[in-house]
Amino acid sequence: MDLAYIPSPSTGVINLGPVPLRAYAFCIIIGVFVAVWYGNKRWIARGGKAGTVADIAVWAVPFGLVGGRLYHVITDYQLYFSEGEDWVDAFKIWEGGLGIWGAIALGAVGAWIGCRRRGIPLPAYADAIAPGIAFAQAIGRWGNWFNQELYGKPTDLPWGLKITASANREAGIYHPTFLYESLWCIGVALLVIWADRRFKLGHGRAFALYVAAYCTGRAWIEYMRVDEAHHVLGLRLNVWTAIVVFVLAVTYIVISSRVRPGREEVVEPAAAGDKPAGNAGDAGDAGDAEDEASESDAVADAPVEATDAGEPAGEPVDERVDEPGDRPRTSDDEPAGNGAGKS
Template sequence: MQPLAFIPSPSQGVWHLGPIPVRAYAIMIIIGIVVAVWLGERRWAAKGGAPGVIIDVAVWAVPFGLVGGRLYHVVTDYQLYFGDGGEPVKALKIWEGGLGIWGAVVLGALGAWIGCRRHGVSVAALGDAIAPGIALAQAIGRWGNYWNQELYGRPLDTFWALKIDYAHRPTLPGGARDPEYADVATYHPTFLYESLWCVGVAILVIWAGRRYKLTHGRTFALYVAAYTLGRFWIESLRIDEAHHVLGMRLNDWTAVLVFVGAIAYLFWARRLTGPEDLGHVPAVPDDGASAPAAGAGTGTDSEPEAGPKAEGAEKVDLRKKAEPKPKPEPAPETEPETDEKPEAEADPKDDEPEPEPEAEAEAESAAAADEPEPEDKAQDEPEAAEDGPEPEPVKEKETAGADGKGEPVRDSQ
């Protein structure tokens, strides 16, 4: 049975670069991890966490998760490796497929807890940041099942059915081809169903986390509940060999129990509030440029914070306002160039006779020869001028009553 339209199976899933095999299954897992870490870093920074924490925690969580996923697969399908005709060494061949998501989550969470303890951050807060990234990693990783042509569902006759080559069709426990499916070429592409479901879970988790402010691990719990809900009906479509308990596959029972636990946690943590431990965020340098102003982003006006810089700036402004600008001082006059007589400024006596024009000219010529004297000696200039040759009109007045110093005697009238 083969429909006219279907999803073709890949021609090969391994390429060789010399002696090194490059497997599509491993490439899908690596791409999924990179996407999960990238998105987790962005969400962690948006929560206020220090950059680089998600990468450091992933160094612990990813190896633990891979080991846990492989252990779960080997334990639940032990007959494939330790049963009759099984090869135990194949349990180590992780590149051939076989990773159980439940074991990956349990041991991956243990590795994440160790990384969080080393950085001093809350594992619940980190789980909220990484939850949608894990869902996208699963969506990408499921395409590894496509390249390996494994984990498909029941036969399907429709245009979205997946064609499986004869060598990869279901077999009996002994290794012989199952006659029930030997002639069936197309099956349910359960890898595609789960991949699309995980993309929807990632979108749901991001939206609900923002809409309802899911913190303290509630975003991660929502991811777990949503994933297990889809995994339950997808698991019921698969026809690969698995253990059954009470008529259901073991993975179905696991999905039910994990779903109940996630819902119980959401109910228990519904009222958890308060700050989360996001570790030590590097302090912003106090250079005055990068620090936001007080009240920025609140839509209200607020005064700047009080501090040494603010007080100093205020004092500088007050001094600038209080101190008037100095007025320009006139340049000092070295020589009197005005028409006023220096004798009249120096000696304020009203009744002293003024010298004649000829005496004044001689005094000015003597002052020009000498250096300019300070202002306080200006009063002695008439005396210095009279020590030299005196003009005759002054001598005529001194004959009337001059003292020994040569100064004119005042009238007694």
């Protein structure tokens, strides 16, 4: 008899009248909120403007959801298109089934569109949002707990996950791979935050570190799972995907560090209606000071003309007052002033 285990919820749905509230969806939504909130803090700290991360997320999140679902349906097509299955279930995203590989890939396309519209580089945005994505994954994995899915092999460990019997699963105590991955993602987020502060990562390297670190954990966690999956050369497809993506991420970090060392400065182009930094009074004072400085420079740079009397340039001009009876001065006698007074 098992003395300790992690219980599973009896249901992942709360019916609010005719409206079903699904825990899986709430975990995804909370994760997205955390990713945008924390990404915004990092973006501002790197010199960006508040709200930019959310504006780009409007593009990235829908693309990511579509990409995640497409990857799941394509790699597990037998669940929807084999004999006896209903292909309509492929659209029931609330029942679970999002592949992180497709979510990141197509989400990056949406982020690229949003960044292009704002005139900012995608790598800088990716670096800012990277730890937030890892935190979002950590939260989203709890949706699998509510759905009693994606668990590992049987275990007698005290933190084993109790799964109840259903049409497609046997009751028992299994490795809580959802929990393992959730904790791993938190560790990945903390690693990226630390490394970014310590080494001033930039040009997409913080995002690449997140990808490489996540793939490392996903490979061994994936190996523990017992849900149905396609195998290539004895390994689950997602294990191969993790290996390939890990190599690409590490390669990018190495090459990028040599080509573009250091962190780039985040500079957002001014959008229509943007106000200059500071309050109106500061802006007016700064403008007045700039005008005065320009006038002073003009006076200082203006050449000093010599007089007809043969006085060398740069010496004081005769400023005597005309005495009564003197002939009026003409323009041939002396200049009316220096060049700064001419229009």
